[in-house]
Amino acid sequence: MDYPAINVWEKNDSLIVTTELPGIDPEKIDISVTGSTLTLSGTSTADPIKEGENYLRQERELGSFQRNFQLPFQVDSKKIEARYEKGILQITLPRLKEDLPKKIKINS
Amino acid sequence: MSEKDLQKTQNTTAMERIRNVKTFVPRVDIYETKEALFLIVDMPGVDDKTVDVELEKNILTISGQVENGKVKDHTLVFSEYEVGDYERTFTLSDEIDREKIKATVRQGVLRLELPKAEKVKPKKIAIQAA
Numbered sequence: 001m002d003y004p005a006i007n008v009w010e011k012n013d014s015l016i017v018t019t020e021l022p023g024i025d026p027e028k029i030d031i032s033v034t035g036s037t038l039t040l041s042g043t044s045t046a047d048p049i050k051e052g053e054n055y056l057r058q059e060r061e062l063g064s065f066q067r068n069f070q071l072p073f074q075v076d077s078k079k080i081e082a083r084y085e086k087g088i089l090q091i092t093l094p095r096l097k098e099d100l101p102k103k104i105k106i107n108s
Numbered sequence: 109m110s111e112k113d114l115q116k117t118q119n120t121t122a123m124e125r126i127r128n129v130k131t132f133v134p135r136v137d138i139y140e141t142k143e144a145l146f147l148i149v150d151m152p153g154v155d156d157k158t159v160d161v162e163l164e165k166n167i168l169t170i171s172g173q174v175e176n177g178k179v180k181d182h183t184l185v186f187s188e189y190e191v192g193d194y195e196r197t198f199t200l201s202d203e204i205d206r207e208k209i210k211a212t213v214r215q216g217v218l219r220l221e222l223p224k225a226e227k228v229k230p231k232k233i234a235i236q237a238a
Contacts (some may be wrong), residue, residue: 002131004187005115005188005191006186006188007177007184007186007187007188007189008184008185008186008187009179009182009183009184009185010183010184010185011181011182011183015180015185016179018177018179020152020153020189020214020216021152022148022150022151022152022216022217023148023214023215023217024152024215025217044232045231046137047139047146047148049139049141050141052142053139053141053165054139054140055138055139056138056139057136057137057138058137058142059135059136059137060135060136060137060148060150061135061150084215086152086153086154086155086215087150087151087152087153087154087214087215087216087217088152088153088177090179
């Protein structure tokens with residue numbers, strides 16, 4: 001499985017993607033959408049340590065990451081919203097109006 | 109990085125909670141300087157009000173409560189990770205000056221500074237030529 005892990009939530013015509021990215025500078029998170037592909041990339045950096053100091057344990061995910069997701073519909077890129085709170089990134093992806101299924105009226 | 113490392117590890121040794129939630133082991137970086145021990149703990153979903161640090165004798169317990177992680181009015185359609193509380197316990201070898209412990213939480217990361225007590229700080233011993 002790739003890093004970071006995501007959860008996807010659905011409501012009517014929009015999707016919400018949540019992912020746990022603790023301790024990342026929001027400036028260093030890059031979210032882009034082309035058509036129906038969502039790309040999430042970024043970098044997390046370790047605490048700078050001085051010479052003579054050493055890590056006794058290093059378990060956290062550090063470095064750069066990138067993931068691409070195929071979404072089930074075209075996204076209205078102008079209406080995408082992203083929020084980063086308590087180390088959790090939440091991206092709201094509304095479906096493009098033109099991409100919505102058309103309701104067909106049946107004439108009797 | 110192996111596949112297992114990317115998944116959150118469930119804490120099976122943690123005390124059972126009244127709240128029926130899973131408990132995970134937060135990932136930790138630890139580094140040491142001459143003056144102190146620094147712990148950086150990844151606890152996404154936790155803030156300063158929901159994190160708890162306890163030091164009893166030399167047992168350091170870090171715990172954090174996370175709200176269910178659900179998105180309001182939405183249904184989960186695809187899931188790669190689970191949300192739950194965090195708990196992890198460390199046994200410290202050095203004497204820690206407990207009065208001076210500092211803890212901060214930012215963006216779901218807990219940083220702990222555990223200053224070493226005066227008496228255990230390494231002293232350089234001058235060797236005299238015979």
